Amino acid sequence: MTMAAALDSRPASPQDGTGAIGVARVDIIRDMTQAEPVWRGFESSAPLATAFQRFDLLNAWQNHVGAAAGATPLIAVAYAADGAPLLLLPFAASHESGASVARFMGGKHITFNMGLWRRDFAAAATKRDIDTVWAAIGAAGIDVLALTQQPRVWQGVANPLTLYPAQTSPTGCPLMLFATSGKPEDNISNGFRRRLRGKERKLQAMPNFRYHVAQSDAEIRHLLDWFFVIKPQRMAAQNLPDVFDEPGVREFVYQACLAKTPDGGRAIVIHALECDDEVIAIFAGPVDGHRFSMMFNTYTLSESAKHSPGLILLRDIIDNYAAQNYDSLDLGIGSDEYKRQFCKSDEAVFDSFIALSARGRFAALGLSSLNHAKRIVKQNPALMQMAQRLRAALHR
Numbered sequence: 001m002t003m004a005a006a007l008d009s010r011p012a013s014p015q016d017g018t019g020a021i022g023v024a025r026v027d028i029i030r031d032m033t034q035a036e037p038v039w040r041g042f043e044s045s046a047p048l049a050t051a052f053q054r055f056d057l058l059n060a061w062q063n064h065v066g067a068a069a070g071a072t073p074l075i076a077v078a079y080a081a082d083g084a085p086l087l088l089l090p091f092a093a094s095h096e097s098g099a100s101v102a103r104f105m106g107g108k109h110i111t112f113n114m115g116l117w118r119r120d121f122a123a124a125a126t127k128r129d130i131d132t133v134w135a136a137i138g139a140a141g142i143d144v145l146a147l148t149q150q151p152r153v154w155q156g157v158a159n160p161l162t163l164y165p166a167q168t169s170p171t172g173c174p175l176m177l178f179a180t181s182g183k184p185e186d187n188i189s190n191g192f193r194r195r196l197r198g199k200e201r202k203l204q205a206m207p208n209f210r211y212h213v214a215q216s217d218a219e220i221r222h223l224l225d226w227f228f229v230i231k232p233q234r235m236a237a238q239n240l241p242d243v244f245d246e247p248g249v250r251e252f253v254y255q256a257c258l259a260k261t262p263d264g265g266r267a268i269v270i271h272a273l274e275c276d277d278e279v280i281a282i283f284a285g286p287v288d289g290h291r292f293s294m295m296f297n298t299y300t301l302s303e304s305a306k307h308s309p310g311l312i313l314l315r316d317i318i319d320n321y322a323a324q325n326y327d328s329l330d331l332g333i334g335s336d337e338y339k340r341q342f343c344k345s346d347e348a349v350f351d352s353f354i355a356l357s358a359r360g361r362f363a364a365l366g367l368s369s370l371n372h373a374k375r376i377v378k379q380n381p382a383l384m385q386m387a388q389r390l391r392a393a394l395h396r
Contacts, residue, residue, distance in 0.1 A: 021080055021118075021121050021124055021125075022080065022128075022129060023078045023087075023129045023132045024079060024080055024081040025078070025079045026076060026077065026078050026079070026132060026133050026135075026136035026137075027076070027077045027079070027136075028074060028075070028076055028136055028137065028139075028140045029073070029074075029076075029077065030073055030075075031073060032059050032063075035055075035073065035075040035088075036055060036059075038085055039075070039088060040055055040262065042085065042116040042118075043055065043262065044262065046119075047117055047118060047119065048116075048117040048118075048119050048154060049115065049116040049117065049154075050111075050112040050114050050151070050154060050286075050288065051286035051287055051288035051291070051293060052110045052111060052112050052113070052114075052293065053090055053113075053115070053116055054261060054267050054286065056256065056259035056260075056267040057106075057259070057267040057286060058090050058106055059259075060255035060259060060267070061105055061106050061110075061252050061256070062092065063251075063252070063255065064248030064249070064251040064252040064255065065107060065109070065247070065249055065252045066105060066107075067248065068247035069094065069107075069247070070094055070095075071092035071093065071094045071103075071105075072092065072093050072094070073091075073092060073093075073105075074091040074092060074093040074102050074140065074142065075088060075089065075090055075091065076088070076136060076137055077089075078129070078132070078133050080121075084118075085118065086117070086118045086121040086125075087115050087116070087117050087118065087121065087125075087133065088115060088116040089104075089115045089116075089133065090104060090115070090116075091104060091105065091137075092104075092105045093141075096363070097363065097366070098363075099143040099359055099360060099362075099363035100142050100143045100144075101142070101143065101144050101145075101146050101363065101367075102137060102142045102144075102145050103146045103147070103148070104148070108243060109243075109249070109252070109295065109296075110149070111149065111173060111295065111330065111332050111333055112149060112150070112151050112154075112173075112347075112349070113147065113148060113150050114150060114151060114154060114159065115161075119157070122160055123157060125163075127163045130160060130161070130163065134354065134356055137356060138356035138357060142356055142357075142360075143355070143356055143357045143359045143360035143363055144353060144355050144357075144359075144364045144367070145353070145354040145356065147161065147351065147352045147353070148169060148351040148371070149169055149173075149333065149349050150166075150350050151347055151348065151349055152348040152349070153348065155290060161352060164352050166350040166351065166352045167351055167352070167368065167371065168349075168350055168351075169333075169349040169351050170351075171334055171335070172333070172335065172347070172348075173330050173331075173333050173346060173347040173349055174330060174332075174334075174335060174339040174340060174342075174345075174346060174347075175328060175329075175330045175343055175346055175347045176318065176328060176329045176331075176342050176344070177327065177328050177345060178318075178321070178322045178327055178328060178329070187318055187319075187322055188318060188342070192341070193315070196308070196311060196312050199307040199308045199311075200307070200312050202304075202306075202307045203273070203275070203280065203304060203307050203309065206275035206276075206277060206304070207275055207276040207277060208275055209273070209274075209275040209280075210274055210275070211271070211316040212271075212274065213270070213272075213320070214269075214271075214272060220257050220258055220266075220270060221254070221258075223272055223279060223282055224257060224270075226279040226282075227282060227296070227298055228250060230300065230301060231244055231296075232244070233301060234298055234301075244296075253268075253296075256268045257270060265287070267286060268284050268285060268286055268295060269286065269287055269292075270282055270283075271283045271284070271313060271316070271317050271320075272313070273309050273312065273313045273316075278300060278304070279300065280300050280302075280304050280313075281297070281299035281300065281309040281310050281312075281313045282297060282298065282299075282313075283297040283310075283313055283314065283317060284296050284297065285332075287321075287326075289326070290326055290327050291326060291327065291328045291329060291330065292317060292321050292326065292330075293330050293332070294329075294330065294331045294332045310338060311338060311341065314342060318342065329342075329343075330347055333349075351368075351371055353365075353367045353371070
């Protein structure tokens, strides 16, 4: 079902004397199949968006994880007066504590949440434009928007949603900016490379040791089959909940990794270290021609783990994308020690909680306060240690 809301008649042309692009109509689409044509149209026009907002990736999430959790699609598409699409917001709606909440699709498996913006509109959008979109979403029955892990700037353009009150996300995202020199040693020092080569020599003694990017469906299934055996054991050893065992998650990962994008790639790309005897390590995530974003990873439980295969694989991934003239790599939310060995910067991410109704005001206040408390805990080592002990006790 589609709801159209012409809630702002400001023309999308220079007719207002300013040359500004304005929102003339907003469609609310409740079905992924119906949203697909306009969504893929955005993707083909090189919008301002992250690779996490690809249709194939979020369609797989909605089919399995979102549906299992009772979330329903709510895709807002804003158009100019000439009918050209300006913005697509891939939301999912659910009921939480008596309120109707819209969040970006993808849940905890997505690092960055963002709309798909026509680039000139992203640079020129005003609060009035976006208020028109919020009004249409509110008219569709949503009380509050809970918009988390949004990048403040993407590809040099400020995220238009920074026009609204925001708070820093509880946890940051380690980021590596590639050197413009094109020299591999300018991304990873020669000293660190020597240490990794020393470790790698132990692995190179194994039969047909190799780094590769999974290409065929058979390769992808083989690596994922291994991942879903090893990852739960690693999570259990750390007394951590296995997020990959939640309803629909495995099916989501398989569908997204196997999905072929219109450019012939995959919605999620898998990098691996392997030999004839075993899979040694994998890192997987989406790419967009500018950045590789790590989404999930693990490494072997065998004796090969002693030789730092995850670090060796990361070196290979960095060299691979730097050689393709990518500009950056990120390793997902969380400042794990291994991430800091490569990533010296952080992607600035923010959260915003926007009320669209009287009921939504209370929900927005509660969600914002809870999020702020999480940040306090994560920024305080003593409180974080207590939280980790409690989490471990709850999952024994």
